[in-house]
Amino acid sequence: MTKKHRNGEVSELEREMSGGTGEVGGVILGIDGGTTSTVCVCFPFLQPQSLHLPDPLPLLARVEAGCSNHNSVGETAARETLEQVIAEALSKSGSDRSAVRAICLSVSGVNHPTDQQRILNWFRDIFPSHVKLYVRNDAAAALASGTMGRLSGCVLIAGTGCIAYGFTDDGREARAAGAGPILGDWGSGYGISAQALTAIIRAHDGRGPQTKLTNSILQTLGLSSPDELIGWTYADQSWARIAALVPAVVSCAEAGDEIANKILQDSVKELALSVTAVVQRLGLCGSDRKGSFPLIMVGGVLEGNKGWGIAREVINCISKDYPGVVPIWPKVEPAIGAALLAWNFLKDSQQE
Amino acid sequence: MTKKHRNGEVSELEREMSGGTGEVGGVILGIDGGTTSTVCVCFPFLQPQSLHLPDPLPLLARVEAGCSNHNSVGETAARETLEQVIAEALSKSGSDRSAVRAICLSVSGVNHPTDQQRILNWFRDIFPSHVKLYVRNDAAAALASGTMGRLSGCVLIAGTGCIAYGFTDDGREARAAGAGPILGDWGSGYGISAQALTAIIRAHDGRGPQTKLTNSILQTLGLSSPDELIGWTYADQSWARIAALVPAVVSCAEAGDEIANKILQDSVKELALSVTAVVQRLGLCGSDRKGSFPLIMVGGVLEGNKGWGIAREVINCISKDYPGVVPIWPKVEPAIGAALLAWNFLKDSQQE
Numbered sequence: 001m002t003k004k005h006r007n008g009e010v011s012e013l014e015r016e017m018s019g020g021t022g023e024v025g026g027v028i029l030g031i032d033g034g035t036t037s038t039v040c041v042c043f044p045f046l047q048p049q050s051l052h053l054p055d056p057l058p059l060l061a062r063v064e065a066g067c068s069n070h071n072s073v074g075e076t077a078a079r080e081t082l083e084q085v086i087a088e089a090l091s092k093s094g095s096d097r098s099a100v101r102a103i104c105l106s107v108s109g110v111n112h113p114t115d116q117q118r119i120l121n122w123f124r125d126i127f128p129s130h131v132k133l134y135v136r137n138d139a140a141a142a143l144a145s146g147t148m149g150r151l152s153g154c155v156l157i158a159g160t161g162c163i164a165y166g167f168t169d170d171g172r173e174a175r176a177a178g179a180g181p182i183l184g185d186w187g188s189g190y191g192i193s194a195q196a197l198t199a200i201i202r203a204h205d206g207r208g209p210q211t212k213l214t215n216s217i218l219q220t221l222g223l224s225s226p227d228e229l230i231g232w233t234y235a236d237q238s239w240a241r242i243a244a245l246v247p248a249v250v251s252c253a254e255a256g257d258e259i260a261n262k263i264l265q266d267s268v269k270e271l272a273l274s275v276t277a278v279v280q281r282l283g284l285c286g287s288d289r290k291g292s293f294p295l296i297m298v299g300g301v302l303e304g305n306k307g308w309g310i311a312r313e314v315i316n317c318i319s320k321d322y323p324g325v326v327p328i329w330p331k332v333e334p335a336i337g338a339a340l341l342a343w344n345f346l347k348d349s350q351q352e
Numbered sequence: 353m354t355k356k357h358r359n360g361e362v363s364e365l366e367r368e369m370s371g372g373t374g375e376v377g378g379v380i381l382g383i384d385g386g387t388t389s390t391v392c393v394c395f396p397f398l399q400p401q402s403l404h405l406p407d408p409l410p411l412l413a414r415v416e417a418g419c420s421n422h423n424s425v426g427e428t429a430a431r432e433t434l435e436q437v438i439a440e441a442l443s444k445s446g447s448d449r450s451a452v453r454a455i456c457l458s459v460s461g462v463n464h465p466t467d468q469q470r471i472l473n474w475f476r477d478i479f480p481s482h483v484k485l486y487v488r489n490d491a492a493a494a495l496a497s498g499t500m501g502r503l504s505g506c507v508l509i510a511g512t513g514c515i516a517y518g519f520t521d522d523g524r525e526a527r528a529a530g531a532g533p534i535l536g537d538w539g540s541g542y543g544i545s546a547q548a549l550t551a552i553i554r555a556h557d558g559r560g561p562q563t564k565l566t567n568s569i570l571q572t573l574g575l576s577s578p579d580e581l582i583g584w585t586y587a588d589q590s591w592a593r594i595a596a597l598v599p600a601v602v603s604c605a606e607a608g609d610e611i612a613n614k615i616l617q618d619s620v621k622e623l624a625l626s627v628t629a630v631v632q633r634l635g636l637c638g639s640d641r642k643g644s645f646p647l648i649m650v651g652g653v654l655e656g657n658k659g660w661g662i663a664r665e666v667i668n669c670i671s672k673d674y675p676g677v678v679p680i681w682p683k684v685e686p687a688i689g690a691a692l693l694a695w696n697f698l699k700d701s702q703q704e
Contacts, residue, residue, distance in 0.1 A: 182585050
């Protein structure tokens, strides 16, 4: 018997509080906090009748806001964004704070226990102690979106930023990359685009060969000369704005441009290396490297699969060392992965 | 006869206005506006009795302030810094705005005619039209500090940022690099340090080999783990703060660390390539590449010459293609180079 049923009166109160959810169990929230946007989803907490999840999942609300990576926007803005999506998701669900049973905050920029603790502290002030709070790197939600809530295997995220994150069944985890553009995430959308912009500057000033990237990207940005790229770049250094140039790089590579092709090949090597570093450290494939593991593929850079397929090349590259790699493109979004994690964590804590 | 002597009364007035300078000719200002600091020097405008400059130069005032690169701090802060150093230099000289004959603003971040025009407009509002205003990239002042005011040859600046800039006697000019860290200035102090930080992250997460850089830089920064580098890096992304790690990289290379050595070698190649791209575009060494040209070496990265000498390696690398390269380490600072440029421009305009 779960805690909430130990006292019939509390259960009655909760039934009232859950209001519009139509569920006696309150709600759970899953948050995918990224560098580009933050998504929060709200589900009823269904008592686990079996190990299987209902299909389709009974989504109560989904809301979206801006960046919640404290490294990009600062702590105050990150906190406000997270509080805002929670408040809006509860309001849209016809619910309120008192109905919350568990929240999984899977947030980009959580790189160290102090990052985790800071976010926990923010929400410990808001939610009473019986509300389960889980703070993870956004990689956890992305992985769970492909494994339907099981924290096992490896996830490769390559959107504006990139990171490889692996989890073992016995609770170990490891990551590679995900340190942002200054610290060399060259496989990311930002990294690809920054290399392309650099190639244009180098062609212009005589340090590098001419490339189709020049016309393609100047046209995309409405600029008339490579000199103007410097002003454009530093006028607003948001990572997402720069990363948005990836499709132009892919188009140039598909049109046979060698410089664009080399940039994408380098990106593939970087992304594959991130995954193999994690797999090796965790021993995910056993000592013979032949074991099988799921690799969840997430993010804009890994989505296109016509023409120059970055994701396909990454898988080819990884499978040379680890033939048991099983790529999975998630069917649900990372925020739902976060909610599934919250659901599983809460279920496990009740069974303890 | 110069304009100012056409009317005796105006000349008397000017003599009064020049006040503490003790000169009838008013003053000239030279400004070296960098990413790290901005220096303004004030000299009396000596009527050219001969082609030779007085030695020592009769410096009236020197003042220093923060960054005036609009790409780093924005237009408002850049303008305020420039106005501030001018006001302070005039005040310290016992002079005022009415005594100013010419100003050379040699400012980092001036990459396009629109940048030049913007700064001209700021000061056209403040100074009457007979005051000569010259706005250049900060490379011009650096070159002039080595050639004592002659705008001819090539300058390589490698401090926080890096740029190669060349000028021909017939008024042509060309630049390479100087586009900032996002656009691949890997030879700069920032570039070297960012590569070193990246190498630490890669060693830590299994993507790269171990390196002495880890202990050396963590100790320098007072951090206990490479994970903490991410927070450190994004807490304050000022380019100068990151570039300040160059001495640690040089020490590790001198101690035999292969990763640090490779980072410095790559930096050398990048810096040499910037110079040769400029020399080639301007034809500075003639069609046989054997001609002689001065290469002014400026900035913290090119100063050390014990142990791992980046400057020495850059010269070796350039002289393979252009044996006529003549390295010059300036004996005066770039702000004085800017003042010498203002002095020469004004002198030339009077002789026209």
